[in-house]
Amino acid sequence: PVTHYLKDYQPSNYQIDSIELTFDLDPLATRVTNVMQMTFSPNASDDRRLVLNGQKITLLECWINGNLLSAEDYDLDDEFLTLSPSLDAFELKIVTQCAPQNNTSLEGLYRTSGNYCTQCEALGFQTITYYLDRPDVLSFFTTKIIADKSQNAVLLSNGNLVEASDLPDGKHYAVWHDPFKKPCYLFALVAGNLSLIQDTYQTMDGRLVDLRIYVEPQNIDKCDHAMASLKKSMQWDEERYGLVYDLDIYMIVAVDDFNMGAMENKGLNVFNSKFVLAKPETATDVDYEGIESVIAHEYFHNWTGNRVTCRDWFQLTLKEGLTVFRDQEFTGDMLSIPVKRIEDVKRLRSNQFPEDAGPMAHPIQPQSYIEMNNFYTMTVYEKGAEVVRLYQTLLGRDGFRKGMDLYFQRHDGQAVTVEDFRNAMADANHVDLSQMQAWYVQEGTPVVTAKTHYDAKLQTLTLSLEQTLKGKVPQQPLMIPVLIGFMGYDGQPLTLMPSVQDKNSLEERGDSWLLKLTEPKQDFIFEQVATYPVISYLRDFSAPIILKTPNALPELEVLAQYDSNAFVRWESMQALALASMEQGVSAYQQQQPLTLLPSFAAAFASVLADSSLDLSLKALALTLPEMTYVADQYTEIPLEAIQAVHQFTQQALAEKFSQALLQTYESLQVNEPYRYEKQAIAQRKLKNVCLKYLAKLPQNLAIAVNQFEQKSNMTDVLSALEVLSHHQTADSAKCLQAFYQDWSKDSLVLDKWFSIQAAAQVPDILAQINQLLQHPDFKYTNPNRVRSVLGVFGRLNWVGFHQASGTGYQLLAEQVIKLNGINPQIASRLVAPLSHWKRYDSGRRLLMRQALESILATENLSKDVYEIVSRSLA
Ligand code: BAL
Numbered sequence: 001p002v003t004h005y006l007k008d009y010q011p012s013n014y015q016i017d018s019i020e021l022t023f024d025l026d027p028l029a030t031r032v033t034n035v036m037q038m039t040f041s042p043n044a045s046d047d048r049r050l051v052l053n054g055q056k057i058t059l060l061e062c063w064i065n066g067n068l069l070s071a072e073d074y075d076l077d078d079e080f081l082t083l084s085p086s087l088d089a090f091e092l093k094i095v096t097q098c099a100p101q102n103n104t105s106l107e108g109l110y111r112t113s114g115n116y117c118t119q120c121e122a123l124g125f126q127t128i129t130y131y132l133d134r135p136d137v138l139s140f141f142t143t144k145i146i147a148d149k150s151q152n153a154v155l156l157s158n159g160n161l162v163e164a165s166d167l168p169d170g171k172h173y174a175v176w177h178d179p180f181k182k183p184c185y186l187f188a189l190v191a192g193n194l195s196l197i198q199d200t201y202q203t204m205d206g207r208l209v210d211l212r213i214y215v216e217p218q219n220i221d222k223c224d225h226a227m228a229s230l231k232k233s234m235q236w237d238e239e240r241y242g243l244v245y246d247l248d249i250y251m252i253v254a255v256d257d258f259n260m261g262a263m264e265n266k267g268l269n270v271f272n273s274k275f276v277l278a279k280p281e282t283a284t285d286v287d288y289e290g291i292e293s294v295i296a297h298e299y300f301h302n303w304t305g306n307r308v309t310c311r312d313w314f315q316l317t318l319k320e321g322l323t324v325f326r327d328q329e330f331t332g333d334m335l336s337i338p339v340k341r342i343e344d345v346k347r348l349r350s351n352q353f354p355e356d357a358g359p360m361a362h363p364i365q366p367q368s369y370i371e372m373n374n375f376y377t378m379t380v381y382e383k384g385a386e387v388v389r390l391y392q393t394l395l396g397r398d399g400f401r402k403g404m405d406l407y408f409q410r411h412d413g414q415a416v417t418v419e420d421f422r423n424a425m426a427d428a429n430h431v432d433l434s435q436m437q438a439w440y441v442q443e444g445t446p447v448v449t450a451k452t453h454y455d456a457k458l459q460t461l462t463l464s465l466e467q468t469l470k471g472k473v474p475q476q477p478l479m480i481p482v483l484i485g486f487m488g489y490d491g492q493p494l495t496l497m498p499s500v501q502d503k504n505s506l507e508e509r510g511d512s513w514l515l516k517l518t519e520p521k522q523d524f525i526f527e528q529v530a531t532y533p534v535i536s537y538l539r540d541f542s543a544p545i546i547l548k549t550p551n552a553l554p555e556l557e558v559l560a561q562y563d564s565n566a567f568v569r570w571e572s573m574q575a576l577a578l579a580s581m582e583q584g585v586s587a588y589q590q591q592q593p594l595t596l597l598p599s600f601a602a603a604f605a606s607v608l609a610d611s612s613l614d615l616s617l618k619a620l621a622l623t624l625p626e627m628t629y630v631a632d633q634y635t636e637i638p639l640e641a642i643q644a645v646h647q648f649t650q651q652a653l654a655e656k657f658s659q660a661l662l663q664t665y666e667s668l669q670v671n672e673p674y675r676y677e678k679q680a681i682a683q684r685k686l687k688n689v690c691l692k693y694l695a696k697l698p699q700n701l702a703i704a705v706n707q708f709e710q711k712s713n714m715t716d717v718l719s720a721l722e723v724l725s726h727h728q729t730a731d732s733a734k735c736l737q738a739f740y741q742d743w744s745k746d747s748l749v750l751d752k753w754f755s756i757q758a759a760a761q762v763p764d765i766l767a768q769i770n771q772l773l774q775h776p777d778f779k780y781t782n783p784n785r786v787r788s789v790l791g792v793f794g795r796l797n798w799v800g801f802h803q804a805s806g807t808g809y810q811l812l813a814e815q816v817i818k819l820n821g822i823n824p825q826i827a828s829r830l831v832a833p834l835s836h837w838k839r840y841d842s843g844r845r846l847l848m849r850q851a852l853e854s855i856l857a858t859e860n861l862s863k864d865v866y867e868i869v870s871r872s873l874a
């Protein structure tokens with residue numbers, strides 16, 4: 001397979017000024033006529049050859065300026081159509097054929113539930129027609145769709161509808177024109193029998209936008225939350241960034257078969273139905289929040305991605321990191337800023353940190369790829385968002401807004417790079433941000449070590465921060481903002497003054513100081529420090545790093561109870577829990593009895609009793625770090641020990657605090673209709689955290705059964721079913737059966753039924769997974785269903801997947817091989833749990849490696865799977 005490098009970037013030697021597409025839709029023989037107005041625009045190489053991308057399509061005709069070309073006039077292979085035009089400007093007409101019905105990769109034009117839809121990002125457009133499939137070729141698109149009217153009453157594409165009419169033979173057509181130039185990855189087409197809900201939004205400049213959500217008819221009662229989310233997003237982007245929607249119509253289509261979460265096609269977003277459909281009986285709080293944030297994310301792309309797009313795919317984080325940052329800020333504003341921050345950090349640590357420490361580690365601006373689809377990663381998205389957040393942390397919200405304004409002023413309508421974004425931030429604020437470059441090109445999670453020295457005589461406190469730079473290439477020191485605060489051991493805040501107030505090295509931020517670490521090692525000195533203080537480090541998680549602090553148990557206890565910063569309070573509870581579990585792991589390894597660390601138990605008690613604490617924060621503070629996060633603390637993972645200690649810790653807390661947990665649980669039982677609202681969400685969250693502990697004691701399982709049977713809302717039903725699923729009792733089987741009976745016709749809810757069983761901590765999990773795979777409702781062609789079993793098993797059922805026999809590994813390898821032929825993108829995503837084989841004990845290492853090798857030995861391995869597996873084995 002070919003590797004593509006950023007360093008090889010060259011501008012295109014042709015531009016496509018406009019494109020007129022005509023689709024004559026047919027499941028097995030869709031005819032696509034593509035008429036492009038082309039201009040030669042010499043680049044450095046002065047090459048006149050026109051190399052068009054095209055794959056998996058049949059070329060029927062090719063015309064230049066009305067002259068039909070013959071096979072001698074062009075070169076054609078599996079990937080390219082190469083022409084040698086002699087004119088500087090000409091019309092190129094290409095007619096091709098494809099079979100959407102047979103397209104199971106869900107890339108390009110395909111069928112879902114009998115409807116047609118497209119997914120073009122990153123390089124799917126070239127499976128629809130021959131084209132310069134690269135994001136820096138921007139063109140005006142006009143799309144005519146012709147189809148059978150009874151099967152396809154709705155015909156949609158980007159932009160505005162300009163014409164529609166009936167045709168003979170039961171057909172009809174529609175013509176759409178997009179007045180904004182765009183790269184082809186933003187092209188979309190949808191056709192089928194869909195129902196819609198409609199609303200309007202008045203923009204801040206007074207225009208009325210027609211808002212439409214299209215779904216399959218049976219789902220029409222589940223669109224209201226998505227519509228409300230869209231309107232909130234539109235308003236938020238106006239208020240926060242002055243960004244206004246630009247077309248007269250905004251359409252969202254929900255489809256069941258979709259590789260990603262959603263896609264920001266101009267004016268016509270296509271969504272995985274998981275991120276559109278919700279009603280209280282079918283969707284959990286997590287689903288509701290997911291919908292709100294993904295709707296926002298795709299809407300925000302209209303400016304950060306569509307109006308200003310990427311020059312090449314190595315710049316993906318330019319639009320994704322920035323848009324994730326924007327959706328994070330939006331969700332924080334809608335619900336709770338600290339809760340959102342903590343949840344994002346948890347996500348980053350449990351998904352991105354391992355990626356950055358494993359064989360697939362790459363900078364947020366990858367320097368090469370074999371298959372671009374493999375780089376839609378937690379690193380590009382979530383670490384990318386953290387890097388964008390660094391600008392806001394350094395420049396403040398107003399400074400960040402100035403940078404955004406300049407970015408749009410300079411680059412609207414262009415395809416640009418991460419340097420352009422950084423330059424806009426720097427120039428708008430008259431600062432030098434060139435050191436930020438290193439965050440884009442260096443991989444790995446930076447480790448910063450903090451040390452303190454207190455001089456009682458001089459009353460000075462010296463805080464030394466040192467960044468460790470490890471990597472394949474020589475590393476440059478990063479610009480790392482570390483937000484800190486001080487307090488006494490009594491929990492009272494302390495105001496300490498630095499010896500030098502130099503804006504380049506530190507800045508006051510409310511009750512905190514922002515230290516700017518720019519050197520490999522730097523000292524920050526505070527004066528007139530009467531007694532040694534407790535230091536609150538990395539408030540708000542001000543940089544995506546691993547910070548090693550000298551804080552020991554007494555400091556962590558103070559911080560967990562008193563810090564003004566919600567993130568650090570939560571972090572300190574996590575650190576105490578981790579300390580408790582780490583001493584448990586040592587005890588387990590020495591065959592000593594397991595105990596709870598008293599300071600952790602005390603902190604747990606105090607959080608549980610704290611009536612002033614926000615309920616969501618309380619729920620987060622009472623939740624143990626995941627086993628995989630504990631595992632990340634070890635060079636070689638002591639899996640059995642971690643499992644035993646995690647289990648013990650939950651059980652011991654449940655026993656020790658059973659009264660208080662039960663009281664809290666009962667106090668949160670409210671008999672009100674479901675509302676997606678901050679306080680109600682927090683109540684359910686805390687209640688279900690309590691339930692999880694309570695259910696560790698067999699006498700409390702009846703509480704879960706009762707909660708399940710109440711059927712108040714899906715959040716409570718699913719939480720109850722989840723705790724029951726770990727117990728192979730008659731009650732548990734009965735509830736699972738009842739859930740299936742209730743929801744077997746609702747594919748999104750049925751996914752939950754599959755997921756819960758795939759994640760269950762039960763002894764015969766392999767048999768259970770095999771049963772799920774053979775279930776009549778399991779479909780290899782539906783990505784959500786595949787993820788609900790195989791994705792969940794590999795990622796979330798840590799203990800079940802890593803059975804010492806290696807059967808979990810074998811099963812996953814076999815399934816990856818099977819899916820490789822059906823949907824390579826989905827297959828390649830499933831490999832990740834195997835790729836961390838080097839971290840496990842020698843027995844598992846060997847078995848995981850063998851599983852990877854069995855995949856690599858497969859014939860016709862897709863580029864997608866090949867890249868991940870070969871890098872994992874390297
Ligand atoms: N652009 C791919 C889907 C998303 O990130 O919005």
Ligand code: ZN
Nearest residue numbers: 297301320323
């Ligand atoms: Zn995105």
